[in-house]
Amino acid sequence: MNVLSHADSALSLLPPAIAIILAIVTRKVLLSLGVGILVGALLLTQFSLGDTSTFLVETVTGLLWDDGALNSWNLQILGFLIMLGMITALITVSGASRAFADWAKDRIRSKRDAKLMTMFLGCVVFIDDYFNSLVVGSISKPITDRYHISRAKLAYLLDSTAAPVCVISPISSWGAYIIALIGGILTAHGFTDSGHLSVFVQMIPMNFYAIFALLLLLCVAIFGLDIGPMRQHELKAQKGELYDESKGLPPGANPDLPEADTGKIIGLFLPILALIAATVYFMISSGADALAADGKPFDVLGAFENTAVSQSLFYGSIVGFIVTLVLAFMQKLAIRLVLQGVVAGARSMLPAIYILLFAWSIAGVIGQLETGKYMASLVTGAIPFELLPVVLFILAGITAFSTGTSWGTFGIMLPIAADMAMGSDSTMMLPMLSAVLAGAVFGDHCSPISDTTILSSTGASCHHIDHVITQLPYALIVAFISIVGYSVLGFTGSIMSGFLACSLVFAITVAGLMIYTRR
Template identity: 40%
Template structure:
């Protein structure tokens, strides 16, 4: 730990020296639009790699992300101090915080935090915990319930992460499920579920990236070939039902069974635990169910409203055209109003107590908001250095020669690109049009390759510390973010390897049944092997 901190200090000092060395260089005032010398080169992917590496080594997220942002600014500035600073601040931090889409997501976060605080103060969470305690008797039951709830909330991954986390956290805590395991279950029922649900914000995004094709039809046909998403769901169920864990997660789960659900001392949401002292023991289960149901209904209405449903569009078209940011902000606002009215009319809380919960909810989301802001700014740095054109050029130059192996290659490229940039949707936008062009004369291979792109993007997004969905899962479970990432990566990597091999098989057989059969056997076989090894070593704990 001391060595990692020392390394971090050295890298930070080197970064500051490089920035100070450029102080004598000033803006040249070019008439033409400025293009950095490192634009559309491999250097464009260095800033996120630096941030991710530092975060995993130092276990410190905020400064690691900021160093990555600064490295991107330096690369963009090309030795010009003024251009570097203005790019980091104006185009980076200020730019992402003034983007309407990002602001809508932040509003949704704050309102949801306020609703969770209200439900805690009114006693709804405690009442649900008492009810669940009578019906959910085991650790397996608590985890399976989390998975089922995550699968049911398939409209949007942000909404999924935060809603499932707020509802299930008291239950999993009671049954000594580690916060890291809860974060994994939440994250694995967010993007992987949304990417195989035809009515979701993710389906809407994908259909918009398929030029010259019926986007929704292509999306539905690609579902059986979306191996990473399907195998991730199977992996979750296998881990829970077989009671198997490995890698860093095993330590977290073994400690949780002994009563320590955190394992490490890092608890960024620790002040939220004090909310339990304010809970109203006279609360009713409906004090939680009505707000959650209102949130689901109003968010769905908000999304189809932004897609033009009330202007005459069909519900499918409305979801395809929906603006998730505005829809979630609108839906959460009306759900908050309903929640406050419910508690005031029932006299569960006074109006003043309801208002006091709003800043409490804001505070509960500060860690997620900070990480999201830095992650968005890092993506802005990567975009300004031309990461997308660089990857697109590589793919176009080599796609024709690969053909049968292309689905596996697309999957790996999608994994790396989404991991480095922290965005699935951006990866869709880069790779899907290329795939459509390459396989314009082979519809079945086009479907397989598009599914590989979607699966790779979700896999990279699933593993990336700077992914907004990963950040939301940490926030929803109130788990330390680095703990969540480090415990999740071995599980995601296992499924990724099996998925990659399965895409090679699919590239040659073009059969979903054969490919899925192989993947199914591989996932269950891997879990059975790990379980048998644990039993043989005496480390298996029921």
């Protein structure tokens, strides 16, 4: 089979562009992704129908079986999803969700408190974005439902906490990955005196998008700044329509499950705590094993750099499921109810799994087309040095939006940003690297083919495109604030000036939104 690369061609942009535009226009995610995959396959095989068919079969097969062995990463992530669906359904059947909602009724007394609780939990559960969105969604949903907060708003709370927190947290799967990348880049350019962790910490205040996305989310939670499509979803939620029922059940929803009257709060928190503790243990354990295999001494950061994320999530979910099951039997739930919950929970995750499989497929096609490399090549022309931070932010955003992956964008764009800094002014190395990190998270927040966005929709039991459309205005607002900051930083060379510029624009923007939403 003859498979070509279009790294030097704008044609490599066609598959993601078609998929994204179709998804927004038709709101049919699987159809849109399928068309994008087909177009990409045709480009790769020079429109040979036979080779296209073979390529599509190999792509689909590769999701589960790759290089003569099981594709453990994908299978473990899918297993984690199914396990978490079963845990959530069992918690519902046991009545623990309702017990928690009743308990919280006297402590969380308003919509604002419910939103702040969700955001707080998202900041606490920072070890991984997948884990964050799904676990926090499971805990928060009973409370946000009680206060008629739309599922779209819950998805926004989950998504706009998960990635921004993970990207600035060194002890997370994201932080470890970024530190490893940056460490290699700094070593390659002769910066051997600075500790990789200390460099990462220095970059945190330069990640304008992550910081101001969290601050805007806080203001939205406190002041109810509902704009654009989000306003419509919130108005419908006040009437009891938490999600668009005309589109059917969203991923992760189990509305018809019976609930026992004997449920207790411990039935919610003990499984979740077991899940968190087991996942952290397996992340550190697998990282420690990898360090030992390389003959390196153990340290927590090194363990997170070398951890097996998907394996840890899957094993942790098994522990959480066992604890949930034991509690259900201790509660003396009927076996019929337990089985009903297990089956319904697994089934509720199927829509998310289908979308995720299609998203992984188009990511593979885009990878072979080298769309990311083509996007990166656009910055190698004659761009004034002062504009490089803002240009890198925008380009990283477009790349992540087109490819649906922050991590892939990091891998492509960070080395390029470092090379450009070394070719002009090495003192701007860290701001330019930070601009890439910020832009990648922005693009990920906007992309309907992003796995993080898909799982935030799943965690909130929200229709995927509804989440994308409602989050988009907020992401664009923060992107504009970041663009101002990186522009000022580029022309002044001062990180403090850039941050202050962002703060000023942020304050003006929030004041304007408050006036707009009070009309």
